[in-house]
Amino acid sequence: MKSRKYLVYDVFTDTALAGNPLGVVLDCEGLDTAAMQAIAREFNLSESVFILPPDNPRHRARVRIFTPDYEMPFAGHPTVGSAVALAEQAANDGTAGMFVLEENIGPVRCAVTKGGGATFAEFDLPKLPQQLDLSIDAAVLGAALGLSPHEIGFENHRPSLWSAGVPYVTVPVANLDAAARIRFDNNAWMDLAPSKGEGIVASAYAYCRETVHHDSAFHARMFVPGNPSYEDPATGSAAAAFAGTILHFDEPVDGLQRYWIEQGIEMGRPSRLRLEVDVESGKMAGARIGGNAVKVAEGVLFA
Template structure:
Protein backbone atom coordinates (compact mmCIF):
# COMPACT_ATOMS: atom_id res chain seq x y z
CA UNK A 1 0.00 0.00 0.00
CA UNK A 2 1.45 3.35 -1.07
CA UNK A 3 1.04 6.67 0.72
CA UNK A 4 0.34 9.42 -1.78
CA UNK A 5 0.03 13.12 -0.97
CA UNK A 6 -3.02 14.99 -2.14
CA UNK A 7 -4.28 18.55 -1.92
CA UNK A 8 -7.65 20.20 -2.44
CA UNK A 9 -7.66 23.58 -4.19
CA UNK A 10 -10.65 25.81 -4.80
CA UNK A 11 -10.14 27.10 -8.34
CA UNK A 12 -11.39 30.19 -10.16
CA UNK A 13 -11.80 31.98 -6.87
CA UNK A 14 -9.58 33.98 -4.53
CA UNK A 15 -11.24 32.70 -1.35
CA UNK A 16 -11.82 29.30 0.19
CA UNK A 17 -15.15 27.47 -0.10
CA UNK A 18 -16.03 29.09 -3.40
CA UNK A 19 -15.09 28.29 -6.98
CA UNK A 20 -14.58 24.72 -8.19
CA UNK A 21 -12.85 22.25 -5.83
CA UNK A 22 -10.06 20.17 -7.35
CA UNK A 23 -8.27 17.14 -5.92
CA UNK A 24 -4.58 17.00 -6.87
CA UNK A 25 -2.93 13.63 -6.27
CA UNK A 26 0.86 13.74 -6.13
CA UNK A 27 3.18 10.74 -6.52
CA UNK A 28 0.90 8.99 -8.98
CA UNK A 29 3.57 6.57 -10.21
CA UNK A 30 2.29 3.00 -10.30
CA UNK A 31 -1.39 3.90 -10.54
CA UNK A 32 -3.27 2.40 -13.47
CA UNK A 33 -5.92 4.33 -15.33
CA UNK A 34 -8.55 2.16 -13.67
CA UNK A 35 -7.18 3.02 -10.23
CA UNK A 36 -7.13 6.72 -11.07
CA UNK A 37 -10.75 6.52 -12.19
CA UNK A 38 -11.73 4.79 -8.95
CA UNK A 39 -9.92 7.43 -6.88
CA UNK A 40 -11.67 10.20 -8.82
CA UNK A 41 -15.00 8.54 -8.05
CA UNK A 42 -13.97 8.37 -4.37
CA UNK A 43 -13.25 12.11 -4.25
CA UNK A 44 -16.46 12.71 -6.26
CA UNK A 45 -15.41 16.22 -7.32
CA UNK A 46 -15.91 17.59 -10.82
CA UNK A 47 -12.30 16.65 -11.56
CA UNK A 48 -9.36 14.94 -9.92
CA UNK A 49 -5.89 15.36 -11.38
CA UNK A 50 -2.93 13.00 -11.06
CA UNK A 51 0.53 14.56 -11.28
CA UNK A 52 3.44 12.62 -12.70
CA UNK A 53 6.91 13.28 -14.12
CA UNK A 54 6.99 14.85 -17.59
CA UNK A 55 8.12 12.96 -20.66
CA UNK A 56 10.02 16.04 -21.78
CA UNK A 57 12.47 17.10 -19.05
CA UNK A 58 12.04 20.73 -20.13
CA UNK A 59 8.42 20.56 -18.99
CA UNK A 60 7.17 20.77 -15.40
CA UNK A 61 4.88 17.76 -14.97
CA UNK A 62 2.40 15.47 -16.68
CA UNK A 63 -1.29 15.42 -15.78
CA UNK A 64 -4.10 12.94 -16.14
CA UNK A 65 -7.55 14.38 -15.51
CA UNK A 66 -10.65 12.43 -14.46
CA UNK A 67 -14.26 13.27 -13.73
CA UNK A 68 -16.10 10.79 -11.48
CA UNK A 69 -16.94 8.79 -14.62
CA UNK A 70 -14.41 9.42 -17.38
CA UNK A 71 -10.96 10.70 -18.33
CA UNK A 72 -10.63 14.07 -20.09
CA UNK A 73 -7.92 15.08 -22.55
CA UNK A 74 -7.92 18.64 -21.20
CA UNK A 75 -9.73 20.74 -18.60
CA UNK A 76 -9.42 24.29 -17.37
CA UNK A 77 -9.75 24.21 -13.61
CA UNK A 78 -7.35 21.25 -13.26
CA UNK A 79 -4.83 23.16 -15.39
CA UNK A 80 -5.11 26.38 -13.37
CA UNK A 81 -5.21 24.58 -10.02
CA UNK A 82 -2.30 22.27 -10.79
CA UNK A 83 -0.14 25.09 -12.15
CA UNK A 84 -0.71 27.09 -8.96
CA UNK A 85 -0.12 24.05 -6.73
CA UNK A 86 3.19 23.34 -8.47
CA UNK A 87 4.14 27.02 -8.25
CA UNK A 88 3.35 27.13 -4.55
CA UNK A 89 5.31 23.89 -4.18
CA UNK A 90 8.36 25.93 -5.15
CA UNK A 91 8.55 25.49 -8.88
CA UNK A 92 11.35 27.72 -10.23
CA UNK A 93 10.25 31.35 -10.47
CA UNK A 94 11.71 34.53 -11.97
CA UNK A 95 12.95 37.33 -9.70
CA UNK A 96 9.58 39.07 -10.03
CA UNK A 97 7.83 35.99 -8.63
CA UNK A 98 6.35 34.78 -11.91
CA UNK A 99 6.85 31.30 -13.32
CA UNK A 100 6.25 29.54 -16.63
CA UNK A 101 4.89 26.05 -16.08
CA UNK A 102 4.33 23.56 -18.90
CA UNK A 103 1.91 20.74 -18.19
CA UNK A 104 1.73 17.65 -20.39
CA UNK A 105 -1.94 16.75 -20.82
CA UNK A 106 -3.56 14.26 -23.19
CA UNK A 107 -4.28 17.12 -25.58
CA UNK A 108 -0.59 18.10 -25.62
CA UNK A 109 1.65 20.57 -23.75
CA UNK A 110 -0.19 23.43 -22.04
CA UNK A 111 1.80 26.59 -21.23
CA UNK A 112 0.80 28.35 -18.00
CA UNK A 113 2.01 31.64 -16.55
CA UNK A 114 1.68 31.84 -12.75
CA UNK A 115 2.11 34.87 -10.52
CA UNK A 116 1.48 35.86 -6.93
CA UNK A 117 0.98 39.12 -5.07
CA UNK A 118 1.70 39.17 -1.32
CA UNK A 119 -1.50 38.76 0.63
CA UNK A 120 -3.49 37.63 -2.39
CA UNK A 121 -4.31 34.28 -4.00
CA UNK A 122 -2.02 33.09 -6.79
CA UNK A 123 -3.18 33.59 -10.37
CA UNK A 124 -2.54 31.33 -13.38
CA UNK A 125 -3.32 31.81 -17.04
CA UNK A 126 -2.80 29.30 -19.82
CA UNK A 127 -2.76 29.41 -23.60
CA UNK A 128 -5.42 27.24 -25.18
CA UNK A 129 -3.63 24.20 -26.58
CA UNK A 130 -6.30 23.99 -29.27
CA UNK A 131 -8.53 26.75 -30.60
CA UNK A 132 -12.27 26.05 -30.59
CA UNK A 133 -13.81 24.55 -33.72
CA UNK A 134 -17.53 24.41 -34.50
CA UNK A 135 -19.56 21.22 -34.73
CA UNK A 136 -22.88 20.53 -36.38
CA UNK A 137 -25.97 21.25 -34.29
CA UNK A 138 -29.36 20.63 -35.85
CA UNK A 139 -31.66 20.75 -32.81
CA UNK A 140 -34.43 23.33 -32.91
CA UNK A 141 -34.74 25.89 -30.10
CA UNK A 142 -37.94 24.18 -28.92
CA UNK A 143 -36.10 20.90 -28.28
CA UNK A 144 -33.17 22.65 -26.57
CA UNK A 145 -35.62 24.57 -24.40
CA UNK A 146 -37.44 21.37 -23.42
CA UNK A 147 -34.16 19.68 -22.47
CA UNK A 148 -33.34 22.64 -20.21
CA UNK A 149 -36.87 23.00 -18.76
CA UNK A 150 -37.22 26.44 -20.38
CA UNK A 151 -39.61 28.06 -22.83
CA UNK A 152 -38.52 28.35 -26.43
CA UNK A 153 -38.62 32.15 -26.29
CA UNK A 154 -36.00 32.05 -23.52
CA UNK A 155 -33.41 30.53 -25.87
CA UNK A 156 -31.17 33.10 -27.54
CA UNK A 157 -30.46 36.79 -27.13
CA UNK A 158 -29.48 39.47 -29.67
CA UNK A 159 -27.98 37.48 -32.56
CA UNK A 160 -26.68 34.66 -30.30
CA UNK A 161 -28.13 31.22 -30.99
CA UNK A 162 -27.28 27.75 -29.72
CA UNK A 163 -24.04 26.41 -31.19
CA UNK A 164 -21.66 23.51 -30.66
CA UNK A 165 -17.91 24.00 -30.13
CA UNK A 166 -14.90 22.08 -28.89
CA UNK A 167 -11.44 23.21 -27.83
CA UNK A 168 -10.58 19.66 -26.79
CA UNK A 169 -13.78 18.92 -24.86
CA UNK A 170 -17.16 19.32 -26.64
CA UNK A 171 -19.97 21.62 -25.46
CA UNK A 172 -23.26 22.99 -26.71
CA UNK A 173 -23.28 26.71 -25.90
CA UNK A 174 -26.86 27.81 -25.21
CA UNK A 175 -27.59 31.54 -24.92
CA UNK A 176 -30.58 32.40 -22.75
CA UNK A 177 -32.54 35.60 -22.27
CA UNK A 178 -31.14 36.60 -18.87
CA UNK A 179 -30.44 35.70 -15.26
CA UNK A 180 -33.99 34.52 -14.57
CA UNK A 181 -33.86 32.02 -17.43
CA UNK A 182 -30.36 30.89 -16.45
CA UNK A 183 -31.49 30.28 -12.86
CA UNK A 184 -34.49 28.26 -14.07
CA UNK A 185 -32.48 25.88 -16.26
CA UNK A 186 -32.66 22.20 -15.31
CA UNK A 187 -31.11 19.65 -17.66
CA UNK A 188 -33.00 16.50 -18.65
CA UNK A 189 -30.20 13.98 -19.41
CA UNK A 190 -32.44 11.82 -21.60
CA UNK A 191 -33.63 14.67 -23.81
CA UNK A 192 -30.10 16.07 -23.96
CA UNK A 193 -28.86 12.94 -25.76
CA UNK A 194 -31.21 13.81 -28.65
CA UNK A 195 -29.48 17.20 -28.94
CA UNK A 196 -25.85 16.34 -28.20
CA UNK A 197 -24.93 12.76 -29.15
CA UNK A 198 -21.58 11.35 -28.01
CA UNK A 199 -18.40 12.84 -29.46
CA UNK A 200 -15.88 10.02 -29.14
CA UNK A 201 -16.14 8.89 -25.52
CA UNK A 202 -17.57 12.25 -24.37
CA UNK A 203 -21.12 13.58 -24.38
CA UNK A 204 -21.12 17.36 -24.86
CA UNK A 205 -22.06 19.32 -21.78
CA UNK A 206 -24.65 22.09 -21.77
CA UNK A 207 -23.06 25.52 -21.33
CA UNK A 208 -25.85 27.99 -20.61
CA UNK A 209 -24.90 31.67 -20.75
CA UNK A 210 -26.42 35.13 -20.80
CA UNK A 211 -25.25 38.72 -21.09
CA UNK A 212 -26.97 39.80 -17.86
CA UNK A 213 -24.66 39.33 -14.86
CA UNK A 214 -24.57 39.59 -11.08
CA UNK A 215 -21.06 41.06 -10.94
CA UNK A 216 -20.74 44.51 -12.47
CA UNK A 217 -17.33 43.74 -13.99
CA UNK A 218 -18.40 40.46 -15.58
CA UNK A 219 -19.32 40.21 -19.25
CA UNK A 220 -21.24 36.90 -19.09
CA UNK A 221 -23.06 34.71 -16.59
CA UNK A 222 -22.83 30.93 -17.12
CA UNK A 223 -23.91 27.53 -15.86
CA UNK A 224 -22.62 24.13 -17.04
CA UNK A 225 -24.37 20.76 -16.82
CA UNK A 226 -22.66 17.44 -17.65
CA UNK A 227 -24.59 14.66 -15.86
CA UNK A 228 -23.30 11.99 -18.22
CA UNK A 229 -19.78 12.69 -16.90
CA UNK A 230 -20.98 12.50 -13.30
CA UNK A 231 -21.27 16.30 -13.01
CA UNK A 232 -24.84 17.39 -12.33
CA UNK A 233 -23.65 21.01 -12.39
CA UNK A 234 -20.14 22.46 -12.40
CA UNK A 235 -19.22 25.59 -10.41
CA UNK A 236 -16.57 26.72 -12.92
CA UNK A 237 -15.59 25.19 -16.27
CA UNK A 238 -12.47 26.42 -18.02
CA UNK A 239 -12.78 24.00 -20.95
CA UNK A 240 -16.33 25.27 -21.56
CA UNK A 241 -15.08 28.86 -21.49
CA UNK A 242 -12.45 27.77 -24.03
CA UNK A 243 -15.17 26.38 -26.31
CA UNK A 244 -17.30 29.48 -25.70
CA UNK A 245 -14.49 31.61 -27.13
CA UNK A 246 -15.58 30.30 -30.52
CA UNK A 247 -19.19 31.38 -29.97
CA UNK A 248 -18.07 34.74 -28.60
CA UNK A 249 -16.06 35.60 -31.70
CA UNK A 250 -18.66 34.16 -34.08
CA UNK A 251 -21.59 36.15 -32.66
CA UNK A 252 -20.02 39.29 -31.17
CA UNK A 253 -17.47 39.82 -33.96
CA UNK A 254 -15.02 41.74 -31.74
CA UNK A 255 -12.61 44.21 -33.31
CA UNK A 256 -9.19 42.85 -34.20
CA UNK A 257 -6.69 42.71 -31.37
CA UNK A 258 -6.83 41.46 -27.78
CA UNK A 259 -9.87 41.61 -25.53
CA UNK A 260 -10.65 40.08 -22.17
CA UNK A 261 -13.91 39.09 -20.51
CA UNK A 262 -14.71 37.92 -16.99
CA UNK A 263 -17.25 35.09 -16.84
CA UNK A 264 -19.12 34.38 -13.61
CA UNK A 265 -20.30 30.85 -12.88
CA UNK A 266 -21.42 28.79 -9.88
CA UNK A 267 -23.62 31.57 -8.48
CA UNK A 268 -26.75 29.39 -8.35
CA UNK A 269 -24.74 26.69 -6.53
CA UNK A 270 -23.46 29.02 -3.83
CA UNK A 271 -19.92 28.54 -5.25
CA UNK A 272 -19.31 31.82 -7.09
CA UNK A 273 -16.46 31.61 -9.59
CA UNK A 274 -14.69 34.02 -11.92
CA UNK A 275 -13.00 32.91 -15.13
CA UNK A 276 -10.94 35.29 -17.22
CA UNK A 277 -11.22 34.66 -20.96
CA UNK A 278 -8.85 36.54 -23.22
CA UNK A 279 -9.23 36.35 -26.99
CA UNK A 280 -7.12 37.69 -29.82
CA UNK A 281 -8.61 38.19 -33.27
CA UNK A 282 -7.25 39.15 -36.69
CA UNK A 283 -9.29 39.52 -39.84
CA UNK A 284 -12.38 38.64 -37.83
CA UNK A 285 -10.99 35.22 -36.87
CA UNK A 286 -9.86 33.93 -33.49
CA UNK A 287 -6.06 33.59 -33.50
CA UNK A 288 -5.33 32.88 -29.81
CA UNK A 289 -7.11 32.59 -26.49
CA UNK A 290 -6.20 32.25 -22.85
CA UNK A 291 -8.04 31.14 -19.71
CA UNK A 292 -7.07 32.46 -16.29
CA UNK A 293 -8.12 32.53 -12.67
CA UNK A 294 -7.08 32.37 -9.03
CA UNK A 295 -6.89 29.30 -6.80
CA UNK A 296 -6.48 28.72 -3.06
CA UNK A 297 -5.44 25.60 -1.15
CA UNK A 298 -8.06 24.46 1.35
CA UNK A 299 -6.87 20.98 2.44
CA UNK A 300 -4.15 18.40 2.13
CA UNK A 301 -3.73 14.82 3.24
CA UNK A 302 -2.51 11.33 2.42
CA UNK A 303 -4.16 8.76 0.17
CA UNK A 304 -3.43 5.15 1.09
CA UNK A 305 -3.79 3.25 -2.19
Protein backbone atom coordinates in the same frame (compact mmCIF):
# COMPACT_ATOMS: atom_id res chain seq x y z
CA MET B 1 1.72 0.40 -0.18
CA LYS B 2 3.12 3.82 -1.01
CA SER B 3 1.74 6.94 0.63
CA ARG B 4 1.21 9.99 -1.57
CA LYS B 5 0.51 13.58 -0.62
CA TYR B 6 -2.71 15.08 -1.91
CA LEU B 7 -4.08 18.62 -1.97
CA VAL B 8 -7.52 20.06 -2.51
CA TYR B 9 -7.83 23.43 -4.24
CA ASP B 10 -10.83 25.63 -4.91
CA VAL B 11 -10.29 26.93 -8.44
CA PHE B 12 -11.54 30.06 -10.23
CA THR B 13 -11.99 31.83 -6.92
CA ASP B 14 -9.89 33.73 -4.40
CA THR B 15 -12.11 32.55 -1.53
CA ALA B 16 -12.12 29.14 0.14
CA LEU B 17 -15.28 27.04 -0.25
CA ALA B 18 -16.23 28.77 -3.49
CA GLY B 19 -15.27 28.04 -7.09
CA ASN B 20 -14.68 24.49 -8.33
CA PRO B 21 -12.91 21.99 -6.02
CA LEU B 22 -10.04 19.92 -7.42
CA GLY B 23 -8.14 16.98 -5.99
CA VAL B 24 -4.38 17.04 -6.75
CA VAL B 25 -2.41 13.85 -6.11
CA LEU B 26 1.36 14.35 -6.13
CA ASP B 27 4.18 11.88 -6.94
CA CYS B 28 2.04 9.45 -8.92
CA GLU B 29 4.81 7.27 -10.37
CA GLY B 30 3.69 3.65 -10.18
CA LEU B 31 -0.03 4.36 -10.35
CA ASP B 32 -1.72 2.78 -13.34
CA THR B 33 -4.84 4.06 -15.08
CA ALA B 34 -7.18 1.81 -13.10
CA ALA B 35 -5.74 3.02 -9.80
CA MET B 36 -6.06 6.68 -10.82
CA GLN B 37 -9.67 6.13 -11.83
CA ALA B 38 -10.42 4.42 -8.51
CA ILE B 39 -8.84 7.27 -6.54
CA ALA B 40 -10.80 9.85 -8.54
CA ARG B 41 -13.95 7.92 -7.74
CA GLU B 42 -12.96 7.92 -4.05
CA PHE B 43 -12.50 11.72 -4.05
CA ASN B 44 -15.79 12.05 -5.96
CA LEU B 45 -14.99 15.59 -7.10
CA SER B 46 -15.89 16.73 -10.60
CA GLU B 47 -12.21 16.21 -11.51
CA SER B 48 -9.00 15.05 -9.87
CA VAL B 49 -5.49 15.33 -11.30
CA PHE B 50 -2.49 13.05 -10.98
CA ILE B 51 0.99 14.56 -11.22
CA LEU B 52 3.64 12.48 -12.99
CA PRO B 53 7.17 13.16 -14.26
CA PRO B 54 7.11 14.81 -17.69
CA ASP B 55 7.98 12.91 -20.85
CA ASN B 56 9.98 15.96 -21.94
CA PRO B 57 12.44 17.02 -19.21
CA ARG B 58 12.01 20.66 -20.23
CA HIS B 59 8.40 20.55 -19.09
CA ARG B 60 7.20 20.82 -15.49
CA ALA B 61 4.97 17.73 -15.20
CA ARG B 62 2.72 15.22 -16.89
CA VAL B 63 -0.86 15.73 -15.71
CA ARG B 64 -3.68 13.21 -16.10
CA ILE B 65 -7.24 14.37 -15.45
CA PHE B 66 -10.05 12.09 -14.27
CA THR B 67 -13.70 12.55 -13.45
CA PRO B 68 -15.15 9.86 -11.15
CA ASP B 69 -16.10 7.92 -14.31
CA TYR B 70 -13.56 8.57 -17.07
CA GLU B 71 -10.34 10.31 -18.10
CA MET B 72 -10.46 13.73 -19.76
CA PRO B 73 -8.15 14.85 -22.59
CA PHE B 74 -8.16 18.42 -21.25
CA ALA B 75 -10.00 20.54 -18.71
CA GLY B 76 -9.64 24.11 -17.50
CA HIS B 77 -10.00 24.10 -13.73
CA PRO B 78 -7.64 21.10 -13.40
CA THR B 79 -5.06 22.95 -15.50
CA VAL B 80 -5.30 26.15 -13.43
CA GLY B 81 -5.35 24.21 -10.16
CA SER B 82 -2.40 22.00 -11.15
CA ALA B 83 -0.35 25.02 -12.22
CA VAL B 84 -1.00 26.82 -8.92
CA ALA B 85 -0.35 23.69 -6.85
CA LEU B 86 2.95 22.94 -8.59
CA ALA B 87 4.10 26.54 -8.29
CA GLU B 88 3.23 26.65 -4.59
CA GLN B 89 4.95 23.30 -4.00
CA ALA B 90 8.20 24.50 -5.55
CA ALA B 91 11.13 24.63 -3.16
CA ASN B 92 11.74 28.33 -3.84
CA ASP B 93 8.10 29.19 -3.04
CA GLY B 94 7.73 29.47 -6.80
CA THR B 95 4.46 31.31 -6.96
CA ALA B 96 5.46 32.99 -10.21
CA GLY B 97 6.76 31.63 -13.46
CA MET B 98 5.97 30.07 -16.80
CA PHE B 99 6.09 26.36 -17.58
CA VAL B 100 4.50 23.61 -19.67
CA LEU B 101 2.19 20.87 -18.46
CA GLU B 102 1.77 17.73 -20.55
CA GLU B 103 -1.92 16.75 -20.85
CA ASN B 104 -3.55 14.15 -23.08
CA ILE B 105 -4.53 16.89 -25.52
CA GLY B 106 -0.86 17.94 -25.78
CA PRO B 107 1.51 20.45 -24.15
CA VAL B 108 -0.22 23.32 -22.32
CA ARG B 109 1.77 26.49 -21.54
CA CYS B 110 0.91 28.01 -18.15
CA ALA B 111 1.85 31.26 -16.41
CA VAL B 112 1.52 31.66 -12.65
CA THR B 113 1.65 34.93 -10.71
CA LYS B 114 1.34 35.78 -7.04
CA GLY B 115 -0.19 39.06 -5.97
CA GLY B 116 -1.36 40.22 -2.59
CA GLY B 117 -3.91 37.43 -2.27
CA ALA B 118 -4.62 34.12 -3.97
CA THR B 119 -2.29 32.78 -6.65
CA PHE B 120 -3.41 33.36 -10.25
CA ALA B 121 -2.68 31.03 -13.18
CA GLU B 122 -3.58 31.17 -16.84
CA PHE B 123 -2.94 28.84 -19.74
CA ASP B 124 -2.83 29.08 -23.52
CA LEU B 125 -5.56 27.06 -25.17
CA PRO B 126 -3.83 23.96 -26.55
CA LYS B 127 -6.51 23.81 -29.22
CA LEU B 128 -8.55 26.73 -30.54
CA PRO B 129 -12.32 26.23 -30.60
CA GLN B 130 -13.95 24.74 -33.66
CA GLN B 131 -17.61 24.97 -34.59
CA LEU B 132 -19.34 21.66 -35.20
CA ASP B 133 -22.65 20.90 -36.89
CA LEU B 134 -25.75 21.37 -34.73
CA SER B 135 -29.40 21.17 -35.69
CA ILE B 136 -31.77 21.29 -32.71
CA ASP B 137 -35.17 22.95 -32.60
CA ALA B 138 -35.34 25.78 -30.04
CA ALA B 139 -38.50 24.33 -28.51
CA VAL B 140 -36.82 20.96 -27.95
CA LEU B 141 -33.67 22.58 -26.59
CA GLY B 142 -35.66 24.86 -24.30
CA ALA B 143 -37.69 21.94 -22.96
CA ALA B 144 -34.49 20.13 -21.98
CA LEU B 145 -33.55 23.18 -19.91
CA GLY B 146 -37.03 23.86 -18.56
CA LEU B 147 -37.38 27.09 -20.56
CA SER B 148 -39.79 28.36 -23.20
CA PRO B 149 -38.62 28.64 -26.83
CA HIS B 150 -38.77 32.45 -26.69
CA GLU B 151 -36.21 32.40 -23.85
CA ILE B 152 -33.62 30.70 -26.06
CA GLY B 153 -31.42 33.21 -27.88
CA PHE B 154 -30.75 36.93 -27.57
CA GLU B 155 -29.62 39.57 -30.07
CA ASN B 156 -28.05 37.54 -32.90
CA HIS B 157 -26.89 34.73 -30.59
CA ARG B 158 -28.29 31.28 -31.34
CA PRO B 159 -27.46 27.81 -29.94
CA SER B 160 -24.30 26.35 -31.44
CA LEU B 161 -21.85 23.51 -30.87
CA TRP B 162 -18.18 24.19 -30.17
CA SER B 163 -15.18 22.22 -28.96
CA ALA B 164 -11.67 23.21 -27.91
CA GLY B 165 -10.99 19.62 -26.86
CA VAL B 166 -14.30 18.98 -25.08
CA PRO B 167 -17.67 19.58 -26.83
CA TYR B 168 -20.33 22.01 -25.53
CA VAL B 169 -23.67 23.16 -26.82
CA THR B 170 -23.54 26.88 -26.05
CA VAL B 171 -27.08 28.04 -25.36
CA PRO B 172 -27.87 31.78 -25.17
CA VAL B 173 -30.72 32.51 -22.78
CA ALA B 174 -32.66 35.74 -22.49
CA ASN B 175 -31.52 37.06 -19.11
CA LEU B 176 -30.57 36.27 -15.51
CA ASP B 177 -34.12 35.31 -14.64
CA ALA B 178 -34.19 32.67 -17.37
CA ALA B 179 -30.74 31.41 -16.33
CA ALA B 180 -31.88 31.05 -12.72
CA ARG B 181 -34.96 29.06 -13.75
CA ILE B 182 -33.08 26.42 -15.73
CA ARG B 183 -33.99 22.89 -14.69
CA PHE B 184 -31.79 20.45 -16.53
CA ASP B 185 -33.62 17.36 -17.85
CA ASN B 186 -30.89 14.78 -18.27
CA ASN B 187 -32.98 12.26 -20.23
CA ALA B 188 -34.19 14.89 -22.68
CA TRP B 189 -30.66 16.23 -23.10
CA MET B 190 -29.19 12.79 -23.73
CA ASP B 191 -31.74 12.30 -26.50
CA LEU B 192 -30.83 15.53 -28.30
CA ALA B 193 -27.17 16.23 -27.56
CA PRO B 194 -24.47 15.11 -30.01
CA SER B 195 -21.74 12.72 -28.94
CA LYS B 196 -18.23 13.58 -30.08
CA GLY B 197 -15.65 10.86 -29.66
CA GLU B 198 -14.90 8.47 -26.79
CA GLY B 199 -18.58 8.48 -25.87
CA ILE B 200 -18.43 12.02 -24.48
CA VAL B 201 -21.84 13.67 -24.87
CA ALA B 202 -21.73 17.44 -25.37
CA SER B 203 -22.58 19.29 -22.17
CA ALA B 204 -24.94 22.27 -21.90
CA TYR B 205 -23.38 25.70 -21.45
CA ALA B 206 -26.11 28.30 -20.93
CA TYR B 207 -25.12 31.96 -20.94
CA CYS B 208 -26.59 35.44 -20.98
CA ARG B 209 -25.31 38.97 -21.36
CA GLU B 210 -27.01 40.20 -18.17
CA THR B 211 -24.74 39.63 -15.16
CA VAL B 212 -24.74 39.81 -11.38
CA HIS B 213 -21.37 41.57 -11.18
CA HIS B 214 -20.85 44.82 -13.08
CA ASP B 215 -17.41 43.83 -14.38
CA SER B 216 -18.54 40.47 -15.80
CA ALA B 217 -19.16 40.21 -19.53
CA PHE B 218 -21.28 37.02 -19.33
CA HIS B 219 -23.18 34.96 -16.78
CA ALA B 220 -23.01 31.18 -17.31
CA ARG B 221 -24.23 27.83 -16.04
CA MET B 222 -22.89 24.45 -17.18
CA PHE B 223 -24.59 21.06 -16.92
CA VAL B 224 -22.88 17.71 -17.46
CA PRO B 225 -25.18 14.94 -18.73
CA GLY B 226 -24.82 11.41 -17.44
CA ASN B 227 -25.82 9.12 -14.62
CA PRO B 228 -25.90 11.12 -12.49
CA SER B 229 -25.90 14.48 -14.25
CA TYR B 230 -24.63 17.51 -12.34
CA GLU B 231 -24.02 21.24 -12.56
CA ASP B 232 -20.41 22.42 -12.61
CA PRO B 233 -19.52 25.63 -10.75
CA ALA B 234 -16.63 26.71 -13.00
CA THR B 235 -15.64 25.20 -16.34
CA GLY B 236 -12.49 26.29 -18.13
CA SER B 237 -12.91 23.92 -21.08
CA ALA B 238 -16.41 25.36 -21.61
CA ALA B 239 -15.03 28.91 -21.52
CA ALA B 240 -12.47 27.78 -24.11
CA ALA B 241 -15.24 26.52 -26.39
CA PHE B 242 -17.28 29.65 -25.64
CA ALA B 243 -14.48 31.78 -27.07
CA GLY B 244 -15.58 30.50 -30.46
CA THR B 245 -19.17 31.53 -29.75
CA ILE B 246 -18.08 35.06 -28.84
CA LEU B 247 -15.95 35.45 -31.93
CA HIS B 248 -18.68 34.07 -34.20
CA PHE B 249 -21.60 36.14 -32.94
CA ASP B 250 -20.03 39.31 -31.47
CA GLU B 251 -17.28 39.73 -34.10
CA PRO B 252 -14.90 41.65 -31.79
CA VAL B 253 -12.41 44.07 -33.29
CA ASP B 254 -8.77 43.12 -33.78
CA GLY B 255 -6.53 43.14 -30.73
CA LEU B 256 -6.58 41.66 -27.25
CA GLN B 257 -10.14 41.15 -25.99
CA ARG B 258 -10.67 40.32 -22.31
CA TYR B 259 -13.86 38.91 -20.77
CA TRP B 260 -14.72 37.97 -17.19
CA ILE B 261 -17.25 35.15 -16.97
CA GLU B 262 -19.22 34.52 -13.78
CA GLN B 263 -20.45 31.00 -13.03
CA GLY B 264 -21.61 28.89 -10.09
CA ILE B 265 -23.67 31.65 -8.47
CA GLU B 266 -26.93 29.66 -8.45
CA MET B 267 -25.06 26.80 -6.76
CA GLY B 268 -23.62 28.92 -3.96
CA ARG B 269 -20.12 28.35 -5.43
CA PRO B 270 -19.43 31.71 -7.11
CA SER B 271 -16.60 31.58 -9.63
CA ARG B 272 -14.78 34.00 -11.94
CA LEU B 273 -12.99 32.94 -15.11
CA ARG B 274 -10.90 35.27 -17.25
CA LEU B 275 -11.00 34.66 -20.99
CA GLU B 276 -8.56 36.49 -23.23
CA VAL B 277 -8.80 36.28 -27.01
CA ASP B 278 -6.25 37.55 -29.54
CA VAL B 279 -8.11 38.67 -32.66
CA GLU B 280 -6.22 39.18 -35.93
CA SER B 281 -8.01 40.04 -39.18
CA GLY B 282 -11.29 39.02 -37.57
CA LYS B 283 -10.01 35.56 -36.66
CA MET B 284 -8.84 34.02 -33.41
CA ALA B 285 -5.06 33.91 -33.29
CA GLY B 286 -4.84 32.66 -29.71
CA ALA B 287 -6.72 32.54 -26.44
CA ARG B 288 -6.07 32.07 -22.73
CA ILE B 289 -8.10 31.03 -19.68
CA GLY B 290 -7.13 32.22 -16.22
CA GLY B 291 -8.25 32.39 -12.63
CA ASN B 292 -7.25 32.18 -8.99
CA ALA B 293 -6.95 29.03 -6.90
CA VAL B 294 -6.92 28.57 -3.12
CA LYS B 295 -5.65 25.53 -1.21
CA VAL B 296 -8.31 24.34 1.25
CA ALA B 297 -7.01 20.92 2.36
CA GLU B 298 -4.03 18.59 2.25
CA GLY B 299 -3.31 15.11 3.47
CA VAL B 300 -1.80 11.70 2.76
CA LEU B 301 -3.36 9.09 0.51
CA PHE B 302 -2.63 5.44 1.37
CA ALA B 303 -3.42 3.84 -1.99
